[in-house]
């Protein structure tokens with residue numbers, strides 16, 4: 001996926017987003033040494049290079065050039081790496097190794113401390129970790145500390161601080177995040193801190209905290225009287241000069257919110273925001289993990305955060321064990337994001353992400369803990385990915401050194417997936433149907449040209465309700481207006497209502513504008529007959545659209561409800577012609593009529609059984 005060279009420790013990282021290399025750990029990685037020019041090469045089998053071929057050229061280094069290229073494509077898929085050295089460099093010292101699925105080329109005997117991923121958020125942040133500063137020289141401007149000054153470990157912070165003071169901090173200003181200053185420390189030096197806060201300033205009604213090293217946070221929490229939002233930064237050292245001073249977040253007087261930062265423990269900084277709207281504050285991480293921005297979500301404007309755009313490139317899920325799943329999202333460009341972890345949900349805001357392949361992601365999340373993830377493109381914000389999660393589940397988020405990948409690890413407190421029992425028709429209220437209008441409130445579902453999925457689903461659901469009621473059927477709706485209802489609450493609502501069947505109503509979308517047509521989804525085999533019956537009515541009633549057929553899909557609501565349950569995708573909002581039709585009264589009414597007639601036929605046939 002990417003390549004980084006850290007010349008302070010003479011290490012080349014070749015970063016992958018798969019575990020294939022790990023699986024071959026038993027075979028040592030081999031390379032070939034050549035002369036004229038003095039170089040080595042090695043092949044990475046079963047590998048695909050993301051993006052164009054990659055090349056780094058150096059001036060004052062033992063390594064002159066590193067090149068990565070797709071040497072062979074299908075079916076063999078070989079990526080070849082060529083590293084060219086200075087003529088007098090002894091390449092017999094070079095070692096190849098793999099760590100967490102990444103290939104590491106060591107060109108000298110230095111100790112290896114750094115990893116591709118560093119933690120940026122941890123529910124269980126421990127404060128005792130020792131780690132060295134990430135000196136990623138491709139992206140940093142170096143400040144040299146004379147070795148004579150770096151004597152005893154307890155002098156180190158002071159030395160680094162002095163070095164910072166002498167340098168120009170061309171660091172994040174909320175607009176661009178290009179230049180970072182780092183420190184050239186001797187290789188075996190370990191620091192107690194990962195992050196050094198050099199300044200904090202009010203910015204656009206929020207608080208911008210800038211520093212050096214690798215930022216990480218723990219779970220945000222809230223206090224009352226007065227209302228405060230608190231976030232801790234483990235392994236963080238705060239410049240003595242700026243400790244405990246209070247700043248007004250709106251210097252123009254438009255709000256009364258204030259912020260204070262202190263060195264809470266010797267190795268932990270604490271930020272406290274005092275505001276009537278404390279619970280509205282979210283943390284936003286810059287794409288280089290050098291800056292943290294805390295702001296009231298309602299004041300958020302995507303354009304103030306980043307001037308680069310990124311797309312979700314690929315997603316992988318690894319099942320670590322029965323309780324832990326790990327999701328890796330890779331992006332085309334460094335990502336600016338925030339994590340909002342509440343007791344019962346987790347939301348990611350990917351602020352500079354403009355597109356993603358919904359179908360690919362849905363497939364990736366299937367049968368994993370990320371399955372309940374819903375993704376929405378929010379105007380002015382970017383992409384939001386959110387899911388329900390239990391209070392005791394542990395979330396950890398790591399960011400890659402190049403900010404092009406996020407690793408989201410969820411460890412479930414309890415083993416998931418309760419055994420779904422076959423529905424027992426005896427308990428169900430006869431002729432009762434739960435109708436589930438997809439999305440709602442802050443969850444817009446698909447959005448195209450100002451048209452929201454959540455509005456169409458509610459409109460059609462209400463029409464189905466009205467037809468069923470006029471014919472004497474009982475209905476209950478998971479939402480009756482434009483409000484957010486979590487997937488868990490929809491299932492719980494249905495279970496309490498005790499209907500004969502559950503029908504969820506959605507509008508489809510894709511990144512491509514080509515797909516169109518109707519799909520009906522079911523998961524449990526006992527739901528197939530309902531899916532068949534409703535789908536048959538839909539394609540009969542709306543003959544001009546494509547019949548995309550039935551799908552067995554593990555969507556949360558139709559998997560967790562214990563009565564026959566289906567999810568109708570009534571057409572594609574992403575297709576221009578279909579979108580124009582989906583918003584008409586006639587298409588909505590035909591869709592509602594077909595769903596209602598399918599339900600009635602199913603209930604009549606099943607009632608006789």
Ligand SMILES: [Zn+2]
Pocket residue numbers: 438439445446453506507508
């Ligand atoms: Zn939907």
